[in-house]
Amino acid sequence: MSAIHPVAKLRLDRVRKSFGDRVVLDDVTLDVGAHEVVCLIGASGSGKSTMLRCINLLEPIDDGSIWLDGVDIAEPGHDPDPVRRRVGMVFQSYNLFPHMSVLRNITLAPTKVLRRPRAEAEQTAHELLQRFGLDDKAGAFPDQLSGGQQQRVAIVRALAMQPEIMLLDEVTAALDPVLVGEVLNVIRDMRGLGMTMVLATHEMGFAREISDRVCFLHQGRVVEQGPPEQMFSAPERPETHDFLARVIASGRL
Amino acid sequence: MTGSTPITSDGADARASAPSRSGLSRRAEYDLRQRRRSTLVASVSTVLVVAAIILFVPMMPGWDRVRASFFDWDTFTDSLPKLWKPFWLNIRIFLICAPCIVVVGMLVAIARGVRSPALFPLRLFATVFTDVVRGVPVILWITLIGFGVPGLFSERAWYTKPVVWGGFALVMCYSAYVAEVFRAGIEGVHESQRAASRSLGLSSSQTMRTVVLPQAVRRVVPPLMNDMVSLQKDVALVSIIGPVEALRRAGILVSQSFNFTPYVAAAVLFLLVSIPLTRLTDHLMARERRRTSGTAVS
Numbered sequence: 001m002s003a004i005h006p007v008a009k010l011r012l013d014r015v016r017k018s019f020g021d022r023v024v025l026d027d028v029t030l031d032v033g034a035h036e037v038v039c040l041i042g043a044s045g046s047g048k049s050t051m052l053r054c055i056n057l058l059e060p061i062d063d064g065s066i067w068l069d070g071v072d073i074a075e076p077g078h079d080p081d082p083v084r085r086r087v088g089m090v091f092q093s094y095n096l097f098p099h100m101s102v103l104r105n106i107t108l109a110p111t112k113v114l115r116r117p118r119a120e121a122e123q124t125a126h127e128l129l130q131r132f133g134l135d136d137k138a139g140a141f142p143d144q145l146s147g148g149q150q151q152r153v154a155i156v157r158a159l160a161m162q163p164e165i166m167l168l169d170e171v172t173a174a175l176d177p178v179l180v181g182e183v184l185n186v187i188r189d190m191r192g193l194g195m196t197m198v199l200a201t202h203e204m205g206f207a208r209e210i211s212d213r214v215c216f217l218h219q220g221r222v223v224e225q226g227p228p229e230q231m232f233s234a235p236e237r238p239e240t241h242d243f244l245a246r247v248i249a250s251g252r253l
Numbered sequence: 254m255t256g257s258t259p260i261t262s263d264g265a266d267a268r269a270s271a272p273s274r275s276g277l278s279r280r281a282e283y284d285l286r287q288r289r290r291s292t293l294v295a296s297v298s299t300v301l302v303v304a305a306i307i308l309f310v311p312m313m314p315g316w317d318r319v320r321a322s323f324f325d326w327d328t329f330t331d332s333l334p335k336l337w338k339p340f341w342l343n344i345r346i347f348l349i350c351a352p353c354i355v356v357v358g359m360l361v362a363i364a365r366g367v368r369s370p371a372l373f374p375l376r377l378f379a380t381v382f383t384d385v386v387r388g389v390p391v392i393l394w395i396t397l398i399g400f401g402v403p404g405l406f407s408e409r410a411w412y413t414k415p416v417v418w419g420g421f422a423l424v425m426c427y428s429a430y431v432a433e434v435f436r437a438g439i440e441g442v443h444e445s446q447r448a449a450s451r452s453l454g455l456s457s458s459q460t461m462r463t464v465v466l467p468q469a470v471r472r473v474v475p476p477l478m479n480d481m482v483s484l485q486k487d488v489a490l491v492s493i494i495g496p497v498e499a500l501r502r503a504g505i506l507v508s509q510s511f512n513f514t515p516y517v518a519a520a521v522l523f524l525l526v527s528i529p530l531t532r533l534t535d536h537l538m539a540r541e542r543r544r545t546s547g548t549a550v551s
Binding site for chain 1: 459
């Protein structure tokens with residue numbers, strides 16, 4: 001599968017990663033263009049989360065390279081902090097800081113990392129909270145919010161750094177169905193703003209609706225990728241077919 | 254209906270829906286009965302135990318001798334005022350050592366967690382420090398340092414006083430214990446918190462300062478307070494190298510009066526400080542439990 005975009009915003013080139021003897025990413029190659037939304041689908045343990053963690057340099061890769069705007073960010077010895085400033089990440093379990101208010105959760109990185117004045121960072125935070133209908137929660141602590149609200153705050157926290165790419169790691173997996181919708185709305189909004197996104201998700205209907213490209217991972221390999229219509233209605237590979245058949249059987253598509 | 258408890262379904266319904274005479278819910282009524290019952294049981298058993306002590310201890314053959322030499326009221330009222338001032342020295346040693354211990358303990362805990370290879374010696378030192386310090390009794394450290402270090406100086410100055418080096422030994426020993434408490438707290442902060450912080454671009458030291466330590470410290474306040482309560486008592490160990498604090502002064506009074514009551518008076522002074530500290534610790538622990546685990550299970 002060749003690159004769709006001549007110059008990819010993000011490019012994974014034959015990335016390998018193993019934990020002990022277990023190969024989690026096996027020669028993964030993937031291009032993501034600017035403003036593109038790519039969904040990673042696949043069974044649990046297929047390597048989706050590890051892939052996102054590797055892009056954010058939370059996990060060092062064993063071999064291969066990861067290019068951001070033409071710079072190899074996975075090169076051993078490369079300082080990860082400047083990269084992480086440009087790449088936002090949202091986790092399945094929200095990971096908000098429980099000892100800080102919502103507002104402080106959001107302004108922490110802009111003030112500490114980007115050295116923005118506090119007042120300016122707070123203003124940006126309020127604007128973002130308002131956009132996502134959370135402004136009345138600015139003074140609350142994470143424990144006082146519902147799961148959906150916490151996850152939206154986590155997204156706002158990542159957005160406050162004005163990242164060029166957002167990585168979303170099964171952000172709705174810990175939420176009950178009623179709350180999933182509000183988080184998906186936020187992601188739709190981000191798409192509308194032209195954010196480049198890579199999502200790992202089990203929400204197949206949502207993947208179909210939102211993504212420009214769907215990428216199926218199986219046993220650490222990108223087995224098949226393509227536009228959602230094609231992937232969901234006419235997958236070429238038997239593994240993809242099997243996976244989607246099982247998803248449909250469980251009523252999740 | 255003749256039975257004391259309603260058996261028929263409409264009887265049960267009536268009981269459930271009608272407000273009880275006291276105006277309390279069934280649950281509250283039940284809780285109230287239970288509480289009264291436990292209070293009664295607790296009071297009766299306490300009275301029995303105390304009565305047994307009051308009745309039986311004086312029946313022991315040597316009670317009169319022991320009472321005369323340990324619980325002599327005149328000696329007690331005589332020695333207590335003489336112990337105030339030396340006890341103030343205990344308090345001062347405690348007040349100076351405690352903050353030092355918290356600071357040194359936290360630094361050692363952080364040093365033990367350092368993963369940078371350049372700082373490996375620091376980590377090694379911190380590990381050896383906690384192992385060696387905790388492996389020797391506090392009283393032995395106080396003796397070794399309190400008698401040994403002042404010998405290094407030829408002149409006499411404030412820094413050659415035994416009390417200074419006794420305090421130093423206390424800080425050293427307790428820092429090692431407190432460092433382990435902090436380390437447990439730091440390791441108790443979930444890895445995902447670190448991941449979230451790093452993914453936002455914060456450096457590892459910024460992550461430590463703003464995300465990990467504040468959460469760790471909150472968790473370790475109760476065990477830390479426990480260590481402070483025992484420090485408050487262990488200050489008395491400094492007496493073995495010379496400073497006249499409460500325990501030593503009491504010992505002097507004992508040898509002057511040939512009566513052990515001054516020791517009891519000293520014990521009362523220690524209790525005056527340690528009981529409020531212990532109560533505060535329990536209060537903090539209960540608050541922490543409520544905060545982290547919701548409803549208590551009896």
